[in-house]
Amino acid sequence: MSLFFFFCILPRIVLWVCALAAPASIMQDEKLISEIGRVFGDALRELSGQNPAPVPMIGLMRDIGAPQQKLTPTEADQKSHADRTQALAAAVQSWVTQTCQLAQNQQAQLAELTTEMVKAESERYAKADDPTRQNRSLGEATPILFVQPDSVGEKFSTQMLHEIDEKILNNAQKSQLHIADTERTEFQRSAFRKYVVMLFDQELFLTAEQRQKMFEELTASPELVTVPFYSFTGQAYCLPYQSFSQIQTKIKLDCLDLQQQDRLKDLTSNNPNGNQNYVMFQSSEGVEQWAENVRLAAIMQRQIYLHAAAVRIGHLERSAKLTPEQSAYLSLASKGATTVAVAEWRESTQQTIDQMQAQMGQNQGNFAFSSQHISVDGLDSNEIWLDAIRAVNADQLAGDHRSAMRGAQANAVTALLDQELWMLPEQRASALELTEAVLPLNLLKSPYDDYARELILLAYPLHRVPEPKLKELLTEPQQAVWKQLKDFFRANQANQVLEIPMTNQGGSFQFQLAE
Incomplete structure (x- = not known):
């Protein structure tokens, strides 16, 4: 695909046209801008005329004043839903x-009941009216989404258990079913709580004691975290991400030190233009204001980068018992790494501005463009910083921290697989071991983490666990579900990448499995 459109909601009435993967893009036609602004209120549209890695097309323009038409599933949707429901029912039946x-x-009774319920569900779904279906980039049968709370798959399996309990089981079996279902749910939720703590840890560099305290806080409110979909940006373009602010208001974070609190403020507070990832420019501002925007953005990003370094230094001070001289050495190195990163960003941004300035005479009307902010994750691969870590003999501790986070990821992915496969407890233990073995050693973020982080993680076991291991571990119904999940990802052998199809809106985006 050579053209990608991208919509997202902003908290201010402003329309920006920016490049998500390319450095800049332009849209002119002020009447169109005015009309889109009227329809959406707070909306962002991105149009990239270059050829970056494909970006999902999120949302369709609709006149919110027009009456909604009945929108039943297409034949393709019905088939996908029927196949997924049949496989899910067989997995539940086996469990x-x-x-x-x-x-x-x-x-025999259960087999008959399963057949009846699958048929009834297919008939119900074929008539289901969902006017918002085409506004969602991923279809209902998408891995993970199909079995989340309140999804079609989860509702079906819940109803199936209810019917089995009412019509087939004796009292002793009813008790067994209740105990096993409760244990299964708690396993998944506990894994998701650990995963949410890991997401905080990834940015704040928590100690083991801080991780445990945060986990206990989440466990004390068992209904607070029931899914793994949390993000500091809270964007629900593909997967239904919620903002961490919903958690922060419910639990105490008094275990954080001052450096971690500063870093958390950076992550949870928007900058003045409402976009944490980009600095925005308007043609109406003029070149002098553009230069001022760059200057102010550089100051802000320098502070954010130093805050990110400070939590890393604090983690090493507590874990490695650094001397004051070693801490001072790391602090000095962090300033050097920050200076280099900001200078490189300013140079790249100035190149974008020069390109836009050269085109101003050719463009009529107002337009906007963007430059991506510095990624603080670059600090962990900055040579100045890495040399300093090695100099104070703290490189092993950095590896231990990554290993702890990797374990939390493996737990969450196993729980997501369990939602689909309905594994027995002993199967989960083996699945966890296999999953952790194939996850990447380095936790480098993907450009698509804001959209489909868990789908990308799920692809690792689906595409890397050896086939013989699967046959040893899973029943035939579970293997059928596994195959459906794996087949969702389109493998591009030529480029050695996987594609996630935007089922409802066409197109796809690509990613590579890291080592």
Whole structure:
């Protein structure tokens, strides 16, 4: 695809046209800008005329005053839903049979009930009216989404368990089913709580004691975290991400030190233009104001970069018992790394401005463009910083921190697989071991983490766990579900990448599995 459109909601009434992957882009036609602003209120549209890695097309323009038409699933949607429902039902059927140790006559009853329920669900779905379906980039049968709370798959499996409990099981089996279902749910939620703590840890560099305290806070409110979809930006373009602010208002974060609190403020507070990832420019501002925007942005980004370095230094001070001289050495190195990063950003941004200035005479009307902010993750690969870490003999501790986060990721991915596969407890233990073995050693963020972070993580076991291991671990119904999940990702062998298709709106975006 050579052209990608991208919509997102902003907290201010402003329309920006910016490049998500390319350095800049332009849209003119003031009447169109005015009309889109009227329709969406707070909306952002990005149009990239270059050829970056594909970006998902999020949302369709609709006149919110027009009556909504009935929108039933397409034939392709119905088939996808039917296939997913059939495989899910078979996995639930197998799980109940083993968990409750069903007799032969009960197994026959369950098989008949499963067939009836799958047929009824297919008929219901074919008539389902969902006017917002085409506004979602990913379809309902997408891995992970299909079995999340309140999704079609989750509702079906819940109803299936209810029917089994009412029509097939004896009292002892009812108790077994309740205990096993409760244990399964708690395993998943506990994994998601650890994962949410890991997401904080990834930015704040928590100690083991801080991680445990935060986990206990989340556990004390069992309904607070039931899914893994949390983000500091809270963008629900593909997966239904929620903002961390919903957690921060419910739990105490008094275990954080001052450096961590400063870093958390950077992550949770928007900058003046409402976009944490970009500095924005308007043609109406003029070249002098553009230069001022760059100057102010550089000051802000320098402070953010230093805050990111400070939490890393604090983590090493507590974990490695650094001497005052070693701490001072790391602090000096962080300033050097920051100076280099900001200088490189200013140079890159100035190149973008020069390009836009050269085009101003050719463009009529007002336009806007953007430059991406510095990624603080670059600090962990900055040679000045890495040399300093090695000089104070703290490189092993940095590796231990990554390993702890990797374990939390593996737990969450196993829980996501369990939602789909309905594994027994002993299967989960083996699946966790296999999953952790294939996750990347370095936790470098993907450009698409804000949109489909967990889908990308799920792709690692789906595409890297050896086939013989799967056959040893999973039942035939579970293997059928696994194949559906794996087949969702389109493999581009030529480029050695995987593609996530935007089912409802066409197009896809690509990513590579890291080592």
